[in-house]
Amino acid sequence: MAAAPRPRRSALYIPGSNARALDKGRTIAADVLILDLEDAVAVEAKEMARAAVAAAVNVHAYGKREVVVRVNGLGTPWIARDIAAVVAAMPDAILIPKISRMEDVRRARAALAAAQAPEGLALWAMIETPLAVLNAAGIASAANNGAGAALDTLVIGTNDLAREMGVRLLPGRAALTPALSHCVLAARAYGLAVLDGTFNDLTDWKGFDTECQQGRDLGMDGKTLIHPRQVPIANEAFAPSNDEVEWAEKVLAAFDRPENHGKAVIAVEGQMVERMHERMALRVIETVTAILPDE
Template identity: 55%
Template structure:
């Protein structure tokens, strides 16, 4: 399985030509070219055309490019999906996924529209029903129509709106929802990207929320401003100490005398094969993150 860093996932408004161009020079791991929340209803069609032109022009380098479409139930959703399928981005971000059937519906439509196999489905987890059904939604990837599902993206602003929970520092009202989503995703091999932090001038609070998301098991964070990229990249990258320890674990298990062993002792610590698997991911993320950050 290909390991891709998703430490920093930046929303770019689809109607803003300048933003779409600027994104090509930013050190974000992934870019979401947005046709939904950041685009006013009267410019939805314009945004779709601008996103299509920007994608075809290219220049985004090693960054993952994701197109967030409007829901198929809206006046713009079907055409958004049609154009996105033709473009073939790395993924299509689907809003307000609440049931496994939502994944199947999009998967079937992408197949019928001829979307390339590499175009995955990212699901916005932003409704109370979606959180309640997180396990079933994640399990949808086991079915043919859901095979494209690759990632959950938290929509914490929408969750706050729908539940009337307050957005407070530390996110105590949301901890259960965040953990539930991570648990469901990991049970079925999905990545999870944390929700946005709204006050992009408060970098201290933003860092704290990134640390919280990392400690909860998130792979990265969605961002609303380029100023947030560096902190997200730093927090969601393995530290030098973590990378050094991971490399030691892999080197130890690679020794002939440890071949076939499930448990070894390394520098006075018990280390299991599962730690070697974790170490492989740590090293892979560290290596894969370098090109995106340098581009």
């Protein structure tokens, strides 16, 4: 059985041009910090932000949080310098925006190789265009296809996707749900993690929690965030509940009894349970164990 993935319940975007936010990231209980050089940074601040993010990553002061840098797009004038600076600082992963086809993954890998990216540096891909959704399976298949940085995670950019589709982002996201499910299927087919898009209303906390629950129900590993106050809500929504943990422990204990060692199907509190459920229960326990305590 594959090892439990790193928890990615909450992935907070931090503008690379905001020195105060970069420093505050050390105290935020997000599983992932995405230090952003793209959308959150004005053109005139690109150079300054790149230097600030490289310096912040290089200090390695974010503890056990997973540190990811979102660089500018492959077709922009900043990409080569972004990758060179970021690779030297050694984050956990580099997030490439506007990935729309498998060829874009190859180009990203070639750029990382040219910058002499260290082994172990992961590649994350943003799915934020209609073409990317249609090609999601091909993009995800790059995880097991080709040398270079390992493709690890798909990040769905719901704002750009909705804009390009011409749909409104209404509560329930009915217009986007087929695309979201398609991306989850592609990610799971090739063993990738997948993160939901952002929620833009910083006054509607009930709506945010509802959307987190929807993302989890769709199979997402976590949610990308735009404000620290969203972190605890996402962390709770995407973690196994107490009831799920209790049930998982009961299933594992039942299968561990000597009289059940050779059985494929048993009953636990009146419910039929198969070995598949044992594996699911083990994953729940592994996930809870992997979740880091708030720092």
